[in-house]
Amino acid sequence: MNKNENNKKISQMLLMLSVAIPVISVLAFAPIVSVKATATGTTVTRIFSTINPDAESTFLVTLNITGLEVGGIVETIPDGFKYVGTDYLSNRTSVSGNKVAFAIVNTTHINYTVKAMYGTGDFSGIWEDYLSENSGEVEGMTHVSVRGEMTQTPSIENVTTPPTLTSIPTPTPKISGFEVIFVSVALFTLYLIFQRRRMRGDKG
Amino acid sequence: MKKTYLFCLFVTVTVTSSLPLLQTASQGEYMGVVVLGDLDGDKIVSESELADNILLYLTATYLGESNEHLKLDKLREAAHIHRYYPRAIIDSAGRNVTIYKPLKRIVVFNSETVETMRSLNATDKIVGVGEYTIKDKIFFPEFTNYPNVGSVWSPNYEEVLNCNPDAVFLYATCSPSYCEAIQNKLNELDSDIIVVRLDCFKPASYTKEVEDLGYILEKEEEARTLVDFYEGVLNSIKEKVDAIPDEGRPEVYFEAYDRYKTAGRESGWHQKLIAAGANNIFSDLSGGYVYVDAEEVVKRNPEFIVSAPSYYAGGYDTDDITELSNPWKEIVSRPELAKVNAVKNGNVYVLSSDAFGGVRHFVAIAYMAKRFHPRLFEDLDPKAIHQEYLIRFQGLDYDLDKHGVFVYPPFGS
Numbered sequence: 001m002n003k004n005e006n007n008k009k010i011s012q013m014l015l016m017l018s019v020a021i022p023v024i025s026v027l028a029f030a031p032i033v034s035v036k037a038t039a040t041g042t043t044v045t046r047i048f049s050t051i052n053p054d055a056e057s058t059f060l061v062t063l064n065i066t067g068l069e070v071g072g073i074v075e076t077i078p079d080g081f082k083y084v085g086t087d088y089l090s091n092r093t094s095v096s097g098n099k100v101a102f103a104i105v106n107t108t109h110i111n112y113t114v115k116a117m118y119g120t121g122d123f124s125g126i127w128e129d130y131l132s133e134n135s136g137e138v139e140g141m142t143h144v145s146v147r148g149e150m151t152q153t154p155s156i157e158n159v160t161t162p163p164t165l166t167s168i169p170t171p172t173p174k175i176s177g178f179e180v181i182f183v184s185v186a187l188f189t190l191y192l193i194f195q196r197r198r199m200r201g202d203k204g
Numbered sequence: 205m206k207k208t209y210l211f212c213l214f215v216t217v218t219v220t221s222s223l224p225l226l227q228t229a230s231q232g233e234y235m236g237v238v239v240l241g242d243l244d245g246d247k248i249v250s251e252s253e254l255a256d257n258i259l260l261y262l263t264a265t266y267l268g269e270s271n272e273h274l275k276l277d278k279l280r281e282a283a284h285i286h287r288y289y290p291r292a293i294i295d296s297a298g299r300n301v302t303i304y305k306p307l308k309r310i311v312v313f314n315s316e317t318v319e320t321m322r323s324l325n326a327t328d329k330i331v332g333v334g335e336y337t338i339k340d341k342i343f344f345p346e347f348t349n350y351p352n353v354g355s356v357w358s359p360n361y362e363e364v365l366n367c368n369p370d371a372v373f374l375y376a377t378c379s380p381s382y383c384e385a386i387q388n389k390l391n392e393l394d395s396d397i398i399v400v401r402l403d404c405f406k407p408a409s410y411t412k413e414v415e416d417l418g419y420i421l422e423k424e425e426e427a428r429t430l431v432d433f434y435e436g437v438l439n440s441i442k443e444k445v446d447a448i449p450d451e452g453r454p455e456v457y458f459e460a461y462d463r464y465k466t467a468g469r470e471s472g473w474h475q476k477l478i479a480a481g482a483n484n485i486f487s488d489l490s491g492g493y494v495y496v497d498a499e500e501v502v503k504r505n506p507e508f509i510v511s512a513p514s515y516y517a518g519g520y521d522t523d524d525i526t527e528l529s530n531p532w533k534e535i536v537s538r539p540e541l542a543k544v545n546a547v548k549n550g551n552v553y554v555l556s557s558d559a560f561g562g563v564r565h566f567v568a569i570a571y572m573a574k575r576f577h578p579r580l581f582e583d584l585d586p587k588a589i590h591q592e593y594l595i596r597f598q599g600l601d602y603d604l605d606k607h608g609v610f611v612y613p614p615f616g617s
Contacts, residue, residue: 099267
């Protein structure tokens with residue numbers, strides 16, 4: 001094996017590692033959220049005050065919580081419905097788009113109000129127990145139909161993929177900006193090397 | 205040139221790739237607080253602080269917001285701290301000790317506490333031990349290569365700090381002035397280090413110490429199991445001993461570590477003699493271990509002499525019976541003791557201090573009770589108790605039928 005072949009092999013190895021390490025690193029530290037089936041006796045059950053609200057009316061959603069001493073609940077409200085408010089502590093509630101998050105510490109029930117706008121939809125939700133490390137889906141009532149609005153077509157800007165019965169909130173990957181920048185720089189450098197090698201090859 | 209260029213690239217990419225690791229490590233000092241999830245620095249994770257942390261996590265993870273928050277494993281730890289901490293005990297030196305978060309890194313000076321922690325399956329929290337633990341390679345083989353923090357008589361503070369401990373465990377009543385000095389020095393060097401003072405060798409305080417250790421180490425169930433076993437042995441002896449009238453209790457001279465050094469009423473061996481159904485002829489002496497005149501021993505004329513000649517005589521690391529038989533011969537050949545009943549009647553016994561001087565005092569009590577009251581304790585099997593303890597609680601593969609020298613003359617001889 002001559003010196004050039006050796007150099008070529010070393011270069012190939014370095015390149016492979018340079019690509020593999022950042023990929024593995026990013027994958028390994030991306031947040032993994034799994035909703036585990038639970039047999040711990042923890043239940044969060046959803047009850048609607050009505051399953052056929054009138055359009056433009058509000059209705060109550062109650063979450064009954066059993067066996068969840070310290071945890072979190074995230075509810076996903078379907079299109080055609082809008083979160084209005086809650087009687088739960090405001091500093092333990094956060095809303096963004098169609099998702100509502102509740103921080104749970106020694107709470108047995110939460111009421112929140114939703115405005116019915118059009119169509120039908122399925123509510124979904126998850127809970128996480130930070131003491132037992134279990135998690136699960138909110139059980140109970142899911143489906144709501146706005147009275148007299150079954151055939152109404154939503155406006156174009158409101159068309160989204162309807163949630164499935166078992167939809168799980170998608171976690172937001174928590175990769176810091178620095179990591180993305182560094183990995184991007186590394187990949188770009190690789191690209192430059194390839195280009196340079198190609199140019200040298202062309203010259204040779 | 206090309207190789208250098210590629211090498212630099214490799215280093216750059218490797219370093220940048222490890223950034224997530226660095227980020228994860230920094231989570232341990234989230235917001236610069238000592239107790240995870242404590243936002244106001246009072247070392248307690250209140251309900252509102254925990255709720256704040258949960259909401260930050262949920263909004264970042266599920267609602268797509270950008271914020272500084274605890275990762276899931278740290279949030280779980282904060283929830284655990286909120287639910288189960290602080291934990292407070294009064295240690296064996298009478299000090300109020302409050303633990304604000306799970307102890308993960310503990311330096312233990314006294315081997316008795318190391319042994320008790322092993323019974324509680326809690327040695328994974330130990331990061332440094334005293335020199336006597338390290339030297340005892342037969343009983344503590346797993347600590348041979350641990351950082352050596354010295355002894356309470358000669359502590360190595362630099363090594364203690366190198367261990368970066370959450371807590372340091374020290375004797376409570378053994379050499380109290382030395383332990384007090386260590387406690388003060390540690391407080392001066394790093395006030396965040398929690399000092400807990402435990403003896404783990406005295407019958408009077410052992411049960412409470414096991415329970416306290418179980419509590420602060422979150423090993424309550426293991427502590428209950430150990431206490432059940434320990435008290436099961438001692439209570440079975442106590443029930444019978446309590447029924448013995450005073451005149452039925454033999455007068456015993458206990459000689460500890462040196463000629464005519466005996467056990468005063470504050471010593472552990474005094475408590476062991478009483479528990480075994482004997483009277484200590486020097487129970488009128490205050491303090492721990494004190495020297496007495498040979499004439500006083502003769503004058504008090506004990507029915508039994510029990511000796512624990514030195515820390516290194518007998519034990520688990522030897523099969524040489526002469527380590528105990530030679531001290532026995534030395535005692536029985538002392539001219540001044542020739543007319544003492546114990547010597548005249550052949551009631552001189554030598555015990556291994558290594559084996560019976562610390563936590564295993566309950567085994568020593570069983571051996572002595574059987575010796576002092578052979579008929580009353582006909583069914584008591586000290587060796588079986590000893591063996592069960594070694595296997596079940598210490599996890600040691602040690603066969604007492606094959607190895608070790610613990611009592612002379614041996615039972616049955």
